[in-house]
Amino acid sequence: MIVKSIFMLLMLEFRCISFFCRTLLLYLCMLVKSRIARLMFVFSNMKINQNHVMPASRVMEMAMIGQRLARLRIARHMTQAEAAVRAGISRNTAYRMEKGDAGLAMGQVLRYIDAIAPAMSLLQLLQAEDPALAALEAGEKRKRTRGLSKEELNKLDF
Structure with missing residues (x-):
C-alpha cells in the first residue's frame, strides 16, 4: 500500500516522463515491496527451539x-x-x-x-x-513370582 502511494505521487510529479522510465520506476517499487514483504516474513517466523x-x-x-x-x-x-x-x-x-x-x-x-x-x-x-512417589516406586519393584500349579499349566497347554 505504501509503495503504491509513493509510486502514484511520483507519477503525478513526473507526468512527462517516458513510458520506459515509468516502467522502470514501477519495477523498482515492486522490487522494494517484495523485499520488505520477505523481510517481514523472515522476522515474524523466528521461533527458536x-x-x-x-x-x-x-x-x-x-x-x-x-x-x-x-x-x-x-x-x-x-x-x-x-x-x-x-x-x-x-x-x-x-x-x-x-x-x-x-x-x-x-x-x-x-x-x-x-x-x-x-x-x-x-x-x-x-x-x-513425596509419599505418593515412594508408593509408586514400591509398587514398581519386581516381586517374586510363584510357579504355576499343574491346573494352571493344563489351562495354558494348547
Missing part, C-alpha cells in the same frame, strides 16, 4: 524434570488433561513439559506442580520427597 540452543547437560536436566513431573502425576492418579485443566494450560503444553521442552515458561511449570501436588515446591520435586 530452545532444546537445540541449550547445552546438552541442560537439556538432560529439563528431561529429568519432565520425567519427575510425569511420575508425580501418575503417582497421584491424574491424567495429563486433568492436570493441565487445573494448571490453566493446554494438554499439549503439559505433554511438552513432561517431555522436557526447555521453551516453556517457569510459571507454567510451577502452576503444573501446584495443580498436581498443591503443597509441593519445585525443590521438593527435584528431591523426590
